[in-house]
Amino acid sequence: MANILHKIKAYLYDNTLTKDNPNDFIARTASERSLSVKQICEAAASRGGADVSASAMEHATELFLKEMAYQLCDGFSVNTGYFTASTTIRGVFDSPSETFNKDKHSIIFQFNQGEKLRAEIPNIEVNILGVAESSAVILQVMDVKSGSVNDLLTPGRNLKIVGSKIKVAGYEASVGIYFVDTATQGRTKVEQSDIVTNNPSELIVVIPALAAGTYNLEVVTQYGGGTPLKDARTATLDKILTVA
Secondary structure, eight states, rough: OOOOOEEEEEEEOOOOOOOOOOOOOOEOOOOOOOOHHHHHHHHHHHHHHOOSHHHHHHHHHOOOOOOHHHHHHHHHEEEEESEEEEEEEEOOOSSTTTTOTTTTTEEHHHHHHOOOHHHHGGGEEEEEEEEEESSSSEEEEEEETTTEEESBBOTSSSSEEEEEEEOOOOSSTTTTEEEEETTTEEEEEEOOGGGEESSEEEEEEOOOOOOSSSEEEEEEOOOOOSSSSSEEEEEOOSSEEEEE
């Protein structure tokens, strides 16, 4: 029997990603928070998982990640044992002589779990906390231009947002769809005319002219099914989105 070293808590949500069974659910991890490189290094030093100081470990990690990014940009793939990374070109080339066109084609970096991380799975216990409170939730987004899921944003092109009770509705001024800059906390609201599809389980919007950086996605709505909610609720995607 596996030695349980870790515990993950999760809630169940209506499964709007597939239409096979209208009554099924998917589990979503109840993530405590997102950890930075600094916080991980501090945790490793405090619990005895590192034989160097947190600052030394952080410096070495940042150097490694910077060099890894450099090599990925030169087309090399990376295998750390814990994850693999590679560079992928998206888009269709209509003839053998067609060259790369940034308006038609895109470059993305793909990361997948490696053998060492996969070996830890038997040591994890999952505790299902039940069905989540009936409120808005964003389950997944897809950048239509690049095909990237929960990762890239292409300003001026469509973003497909899948979730539950995310229809934009209500009279409060705060109601709408926002891209929140993770560095400055600046909020860019999607124009009402740029909301192409507005359904309870699916939104399609035109991504605003965002500057390069990383963003959180928020949907603020008073949609409550049959009766509008008294107060607006905010659904936040639990992934960071990037404009290259």
